Amino acid sequence: MGAGHTHALYRDGRSPLHRLPPQVKLVAALSFVLLVVATPRTQLWAFGVYLVLVLAVAAVGRVPLRTLRTGLLLETPFVLFAVLLPFLSRGAQVEVLGVSVSETGLLAAFNVLAKATLGTLTSMVLASTTSIRDLLKGLERLRVPRSLLAIAGFMVRYLDVVVGEMQRMRVARAARGYDPRSLLQARAVAASAGALFVRSYERGERVYLAMVSRGWTGAMPDLGTPAATAADWARGVVLPVAGAAVCTAAWVAAR
């Protein structure tokens, strides 16, 4: 199947985090983020502790800080929203740098920013230390329907082919001196998109026939992903347990 179907974020490595079975990492990341989301916003310190925890895990996985910083660009639209919150919210007003803003709005802005940043960082650490193929295998161990994962597997496998095809069409258009920029010129883009759909669909038909001729019966064979050992789970729960402790402490302190 050619070189590993990886994505931009994944960094090959041999750190303890890379070796942890994917299902353990998925459960750990999801439960940790859920705990972060459930933390009361008034306990500002808790989010600092969470940040230290995520960065510690990133250090164990030898994820460079540069990678994490680039990934945070993904949440830029929500930063803009968060900046507006103190001005749109109701409630008691406070003076910040001589501007009157809503106190609850300020807290809500911090809440959105902190939780979204921690969530993005956690996903980034997961994606940097686990290949997409392993992530799908981990989901399989977690009883996600195999047909859904088969679709996702095909999508990931052919993503570069389809995106490459789209880029070649764009280059071909540009080579003919046409570079549509406004919505009024959407017809050219749409013609390419239509051609891309027909080509993708026909490729799907060819792939299907090739698979049938090799004995495909409609179900992916079990690849025999190894089960995670108790020791793996013990290592995996360190992050969620630490998160749960912080979350509980924050709830107690908020009373």
Added chain:
Amino acid sequence: MHIPDGFLDAPTSVAGGVLAVAGVAYCLRRASTELDDRLAPMAGLVAAFVFAVQMLNFPVAAGTSGHLLGGVLAAVLVGPAAGALCVAVVLMVQALFADGGLTALGLNITIMGLVTAFAGYAVYRALLAVLPRREASVPLAAGLAAGVSVPVAAAAFTAFYALGATSDVPVGTVLGAMVGVHVLIGIGEGVITGLTVGAVIASRPDLVHGAALVRRPLEVRTQAPAVPAGGA
């Protein structure tokens, strides 16, 4: 516009997850009866197409740009269940690529996958019922349905916001802002969806699932044999 973690509170995120699991299970069942053993390769390739098409940006207003959601496009091209399934798979893989929050994945799938595809397809069918029964109506209906689906998705987001907001901006303000901006994005979505469906219809009308609604069954005209006048 993927919802990140922490934008809505934990119970709402979990509720979104439950809704998404139920919806995806339904789509999976319906799509596998439609596509049978072709499901994995066909839906996989269409999902890759949706992912690629989402990279198409178009200018909205004042320097901001929107990108295609592709929910209605996929629903018209391959049917609502398979279309929603493709968008759900795209969102799942994007969440694994750290785009969109892990805990918000259920909400994202519910709003951008299920609501867009099914509500959009319902509008599409309703429009086809009133438009003339011709293949030329298909791109128009698809475009209008896609245009409507974007503000509808924005309204669905506002409904979840009303349930689990983490900020106290009045719901009315959010509804106005979200729907207002998304009407503009919807225009772009509608134009590109309509033209794309039109381009597919021009070359392979048989591939457009939604066009089956307007296709007439083949008519075989038989002429009554002429009875010779006057008798033999």
